[in-house]
Amino acid sequence: METSILQGIGYSASVIIAVSMTMNSIVKFRWINLVGASAFAIYGLLINAIPVAFLNGFIVSVDLYYLIRIYGKKELFETLEIRKDNRYLIRFLKFHNKDIQKFFPGFTYKPEINTISFFVLRNTNIAGIFLAHREKDRILKVGLDYVVPEYRDYKNGKFVYNSLKDDFVKGGFQKIVSEGKTPGHAEYLKKLGFEKVNGDLYEKLLVTH
DSSP states (O other), X not given: OOHXXXXXXXXXXXXXXXXXXTOSSHHHHHHHHHHHHHHHHXXXXXXXXXXXXXXXXXXXXXXXXXXXXXXXXXXXXXXXXXXXXXXXXXXXXXXXXXHHHHHSTTOOOOTTTOOEEEEEEXXXXXXXXXXXXXXXXXXXXXXXXXXXXXXXXXXXXHIIIIITHHHHHHTTOOEEEXXXXXXXXXXXXXXXXXXXXXXXXXXXXXXXX
């Protein structure tokens, strides 16, 4: 194989590994690191550098082990209702504001609007926050559905929009609407069963006739 191609594989693997180190989400880190380590292992075999191939093959096995654990792990999901004057709520929003603005640009907390609000707990750890309100009687309008970086594996969203579906229906809601103002959040909504209505607006039907 030509030297330039081998160098390209090596440089690409290095870049992928470097990118993985910048990930806040442990899930994203494991997946990207897995790809980079796999490329490095192949690179090591191609240039007959067995130690390089062996080390990165080991890293691949470690990443696979933890990914299997992450996706196979059964967790206890719960909601913790939030009062509008909750001090921890205000502190949480302030602490995560910079990251929140990346997915919900322009978001500001308005207690009088966000009347349906709760923290999402995973094994009693706060993994995210959900703020919404009733709109046009039977519509649940989401103002904020934020997940902290460590738990961005879609499990929070599946819990809120799938496991809590019956609770929302009992509350008189027929559909949930949310704005996907950024590509990342729009993709998140699509994976959770939302459909684009117009512009940045997405909806998920709770009751079908």
